[in-house]
Amino acid sequence: MSRGVFGAIVARDLRLAARRRVDALLPIGFFAVAASMFPFGVGSEPNLLRQLAPGVVWVCALLASLLSVQQLYGGDFADGSLDQMLVGGTSAWTIAVAKAASHWLVTGVPLVAATPLFGLLFGLDAAAIATLALSLLLGTPILALLGGLGAALTLGLRSAGMLLILVVLPLTVPALILGAGAVVAVESSLSPRAHLSLLGALLIFSALLAPPATAAALRIATE
């Protein structure tokens, strides 16, 4: 039952994303433009850009993820289907996980796929690019889970977007440190495994704790 509901929510969100292709592509567009702004600001010196690359790519991915997540529950909340799902006995936990999963599929996966391109733009070598993509592969689900929590908390509020970012950004600091740190480690010819292992641990921790918190936030918001 709950697996069927999970699949149904994810499939529906993916279909909605496929129908509104430009909306679905906005985060990756934001990511591309924002990351390309940095060389204009700091100069085109290759070594400097290579040093900045992991942090810039990670922060832009973070912002792209959090800026796009605010509407995760917005549509369902506005047309009442969120209430219907909760009243109809779908566990809020299932909704939270399914929504985070669909947001990751729509936003996180394209960000990971686009990473190599930006690695090349910033002059990273192959090993660093692979690590960057891997760290984002582990990190973007964390961002989707935390962003889902923020979206549920700020559901239907004035200036929900800024609020979500203010509330959620401090919580993403560990993911940012570990993700960008893995690439820095590779560049100073150290093994990134410690960083990536801890990032994986953080993903498990978020996957365990963020859905119940999101479920509670959904119940608070729709009460």
Place this chain on the structure above:
Amino acid sequence: MSPSVRSSRLPNPLSNPLRLTTFASPVRFHALTGALLPWLWAVCLLLGAAGLYIGFFVAPTDATQGDSYRIIFIHVPAAWMSMLLYLMMAGWAAIGWAFNARLASMLARAIAPTGAMFTFMALWTGALWGKPTWGTWWVWDARLTSELILLFLYFGYMALVAAIDDPRRADQAGALVAIVGAVNVPIIYFSVKWWNTLHQGATISMTAAPKMASTMLTAMLLMTFAFWAYAFAVVFTRTRAIVLERERHTDWVGALVTRRPGEQR
């Protein structure tokens, strides 16, 4: 509100047998804190004056840092308060959410600005201390950075609570954010610490400070208790305002407002 409150005379807070929940009643809380406030301010001023006197005039000059270290008597208690108040805020918010205790939620909401103020004070005095000691206003040291993130957590809580108009939803959502933040604080601290050791060599270690003169410890403890009294006084004052605002439709608040000056409390 209970029927006994309808009369214009306010009940004596101590007339009933004391229970754990006695002061969870906004009426009794309002009366009790009203009586406590002058004492709290007196304690705050006395201990603060004593602590500052000992800290600035009695405590010996530091061998390596000269007199600039004396800001420690404000800096360290402020940093302690900033962390403690966050836990207090999360704790009261959780109690308010779990047991539907409205006063606990109001208390949590009242703690947040004071906690943020102490966090900012710890950062600011830290910068003032860092300039003569380290030669820079700011280093991305693990402690400083975590304190900065703590300030952002306070901001997030206050912004979220202020953005929600329905008090019940605001209290519950705030409680959730405060708890999530409290769970994350250790993770943030350790990740920042790790990041810091990776990025730069050890800065001046504050943990390996030489043994402290007893007058310094006395001054620091006095200041800590002064800050405690200040925090209680300000938080109670703010909670009283929130209580009056939220209970403005009740008879006891009406009676309080229409009471003639000089009449018994």
